[in-house]
Amino acid sequence: MNINRRQFLALGGAAAAATLAPGLRLIELAQARSPEEAAAAAHRWGLLIDANKCADGCTACVDACFTENGVTGHGRPATDAQWIRKVTLKDKQTGQVQSLPLMCQHCEHPPCVDVCPTGASFKRIDGIVLVDKHICIGCRYCMMACPYKARSFIHEDTTGQKAHAPRGKGTVESCTLCVHKVDRGDGTTACAEACRQAGHQAILFGDLKDPASEISKRLATQPSQQLRADLKLNTGIRYQGL
């Protein structure tokens, strides 16, 4: 019998789930689906970012994202793509400075999708907001509609793309929540993994619809915020300690 890693993990996950009592899993159930299985509405992927743990001056998440997705610039910060960026907030009264990563917030009601004239900007059934660059005409309405300035336009010819992250001139792009990793069942994103390896653990990836997931448990027990919650976009990225 020839089984690959994914099938092995699925078997292991099933075994772990079967042998222990419900809710008491030895290994968290493998989030991997088989390649022929479509993304499902049973999940909603998101991140929980603890701004208190986010270190000032650390760019591990940004670097990891750009490396993972082959996001390269031309040394022109004004126009180079930014899938994720570090934002520094300063309280003018107290002088307190806070640093946090900001990326596409993967809204439940994404304004970028509302304004897209071609249907290129869309929300996948599991809550990941993406740009279908095959359909994108580069009008940049979505960039203007996004309250988080999360999207970038590619102005110049691009080379050295990653096989799992095609990117090219004349289209808009943004954080994909590492959709290739999600589909593979890695159970993390490049930024979350890098933050963990840097020892900060400020970013947690998980399934907002799974009550047993760590992200859901933390959201249920600890205070958290959505950025611009007044817009009622129900973002998939939540923040703590703002």
Place this chain on the structure above:
Amino acid sequence: MKTVFLKAVLALALLASPAAFAAGGKKPERVPLPTIQVNKDRGEQCVEPTDVMRRNHMQFILHQRDETMHRGIRTVKHSLKNCINCHADPKTHSVLGKDGFCESCHRYASVSIDCFSCHSAEREARSAEPAAATGPRALKAAAKGTKP
């Protein structure tokens, strides 16, 4: 009536052509046939029969692209990545270039493909996708329920 007209046009063309060649001095050469390097890197047989692939490869990858992009279905069989991984030139690791699998033929047919303004034309490192599990041979075997 139509055929009469066609015959007349053909006759005129035949009459005119020697004169044209005489004026040019030399018979124009045919566009050289492409030297396609098939590069069966990860298996002997393509995912579909050759004649099917020649006619329908664009439909396969168009269909797959929507399935993958919008529904997250990432089967390897008809994916562009799989084409590239198998057919990339062993030296340049690319399907582009003068003798590249994609470019040579599309250039001959004068079809401009814009896949590679976004997609990488280079094959992935072998370790990323084990050939045994995803190659055409394995797919065929899986369909039959036998070992590759």
